[in-house]
Amino acid sequence: MIAATTKKESRTAARFRLSWRSLVPFWLLLPSLIFLAVLQLYPVIYSLYISLHRLRAGQYMPVGFRNFERLFADTNFYEGLAVSFRFVGISLVLTIGIGMLVAVLLNQRSQFNALYMVLMFVPWVVSDVVAGTIWRWLFQQDYGIIQNMIQPLTGSTSLYAKPDGALLIVILATVWRGLPFTSLLFLGALQNVSTEVIESAALDGANRWKTFFRVTLPIIRPTLIVAVILTTIAGLNSVGVILTLTGNIPATQTVSVYLYEQGWQFGDFGLGAAISVVMFFINLGLTLVYLRFQRQD
């Protein structure tokens, strides 16, 4: 009887040790999970909660989906989305394209590489406001260096005054800001590409273009996808550079700036939260699409 009990206890203890051991990864991840839950999950859930309420005089009043109805009936929201997609689309292509080019150039051994890296990082370390102010001055009507250079070409008093011109300036500033990040990301990936693979391709008769597009690019594709995801999300959520450069004008009113206007400027937290919920799903959707591309590898 005693022996049977002891055997049972030892089996229970062993099972406990086993489950404890199997839970070790969970325990190790727990601090990060708590951190993520507090900083990521809670704001998302709270935004959803606010989006279903109207806040007046510090009081929450439940309004169901009224904020979403208002949002989807507002033409400014759709115009903001259109501006956002134009802005993100163009700046994404330029940031990724030029970033890749810069990374390829930096990947060639050069004695000035260290200097180039330092110079390249300047835009990354300046704040949105500083970056916005620099670009604003470059296109300032009377003493802007770039504005003076393009004046004979555009025939315009100021590129700012043209809706497309204002958006173009914002795109240029955003690309300038984003380049160090993508370039460094691509440079890291390029440096991990085995030289043997490249040499094999050359021995098989592939020229530089073919080697890059058929060999190198597929190898660094995971990094490319990450860069595309992060650049897209950063572009969609960008507010600081836009407001500093052009203020809140229709030509550059992206959906993020529209959110800022409704939520912060007008104090309409319910509508602002509804916009943020929609933006969350847009960001999520785009991320899933990109990840699907990666899985197809």
Add this chain to the structure above:
Amino acid sequence: MKKRFLLLTVLVLAIMTSIASAQDRPAITVWTKFNSDTPQNVQDEWMKAAVDDYNAAGGSITNVFQPYDQINSKLNLAVQAGGDVPDVSYVDGQFLGFYDYNGTLTDITEWVKAQSWFEDLSPAALSACTTPAGVILCVPTATPGSLTYYWTELYPEGFPATAEQLLNEDCPRLSADGRYVATFKGTENFGLEVAYHSLIRSAGAAISDEDGRAAWANDEMVKVIEYVRSLFANKCAPEIALAGGFDFENSFKDNSAAAILAGTWTYVFNNPVTAPNGTLYDLGADSIFTAAQDGQIGFAPPLAFEGGQPASNVYATAWAIPTGSANPDEAKEFINFTMESQRNADFGVAYGSLPSLLSARENEMFQTGYWQQVAEIQNTYGTAMPFLVEYDRGIAALAEVFTKCLTDTSLDIMATLQAAQDNYNNSIQ
């Protein structure tokens, strides 16, 4: 020895008592759009002096600078979100309805009525701080308004009396000389309040109905936008007016624009200026006044259509105690401190508007030609912006219509106005 000990004890007690009494007055925070830490203009310098004087008089106040176009919304945001609200804050009178709707400010009716300066307040200024229900939510400090500055050499007959005359007669004349008839901020709320308000009113266009709902989609409003489109199409106004920011001011400063649709405060920021005869006025905020004394700059009512009356958009700058203020009594002490007549007059000159106290308006600083004309324009043409349930949202939406229709001339003005009007009215239901 005993005497020394006694003296030392008395000294220590005196120091402790003075520290204790100083600590009796709580430290307070004020939000303003004036940068007293690193003053950039006379407004900032006034605030710095006010903080220094108040603290020297035994108070303890810290000024927190907020951007001019964010201070009202940030204050509401702080109150709604239950964040750190200041004890007292600068507010713009146009936002009274917005504040009332959101419960952002404390009702100070009884306290204001009990103050010695209450009877001395300009009725118009007081009304700018009083809700339709008679509740006083703020203490007016000054009454800024809109007007026109012009280079007299470029308008020898004076600034044209009508908008039509400006477009049809002065524009061809000045364009031939490579000049614009006027510059102005053509975008955002500021543009609507300062540049377009008078045109809208004089055209007979409605902005809101009796319930504070938008009523923009009317032929008169279309006429205003078409007129401004003509100004740009005929190169009568600089295109930079349609960009964000304040680059448009440079055209007046270097006299490439013959006039500026301005506010009473414009002299604070528009300097130095160069007259058409080449004279440079680089005297800070006194530049415009000196140019005016020399007969180079003249002042006129805001631009208006023929058959209509100019409208100077008069509002109030004010102090208010936000809901949740930790030290409302000390906040009131600070307000009282600034409402002393001489200090109120100093604020008026620094801000660039008539002070709210009638006695301060009698101050010799306001007996100059500029201030006499400001007073005359405000008395004759002063009108407040119409009531909109959500002022900032409404004005921003209408300003966006102007910007869209002016930068994209293919847009159907009436359809754009109608869409914006529906959006706004839908949002306030």
